[in-house]
Amino acid sequence: MKLQALGPADFLKMPWKNGLGVTTELAVARRAGEDGFDWRISTATVANPGPFSVFAGIDRSLAIVRGGTLTLNVEGRPDVTLTTRTQPYAFGGELTVSSTPVLETVGVPIDDFNVMTRRAEWQHTLAQHRLDGDALTWTLPTDAGAVAFLYCAQGQVLATLNDGQVVSIPAGHALRIEGGASCELRADEIPADVFLTTLSRR
DSSP: EEEEEOGGOOOEEEETSSSSSEEEEEEEEEEESSSSSSEEEEEEEEEEEOOOOOOOTEEEEEEEEEEEEEEEEEETSEEEEEESOOEEEEETTSEEEEOOOOOOOSOHHHHHEEEETTTEEEEEEEEEEEESSSSSEEOOSSSTOOOEEEEEEEEEEEETTTTOEEEEEEOOOOOEEEEEEEEEEEEEEEEEEEEEEEEEEO
């Protein structure tokens, strides 16, 4: 099992592909080509209505970390409003998408959480959980080359791996896991909000 603890010093900030916002790249599998990745996990800030960047051939999942609600207008689908308590929303990166944020605090943008995978070669799952008492068992992907990624958005999380390793992940930090079968998650500081991603080859 391979573990990598990550924090703000490891993350990379960059402009959106369309130049209308800022993305913080948390983890990525780079490749040559227009978009430059096989998969990418990131956060982004949204303060104003506007279009999303287009990513042809990419599957996307989006969830809200904090800061308000975000209504998405997705080509060919009914509008959907995302909050910190709704499930992540999945859509194709080639679709025309625009968003309308409603900010909790004027002048403080919404933070969202994004996972993208190149559809022909990779697939992903994204789930968000609030830990406030009971432990959560997270089943890790076991296929070759698969990656599990935990991001703590609030509080602090204690992760106990099936091989006995224990890692504490504070807010704004992450844990990348390769190998293993399961992980028990508890809030070390209540409440703890976590985003759990798995990435595996098709």
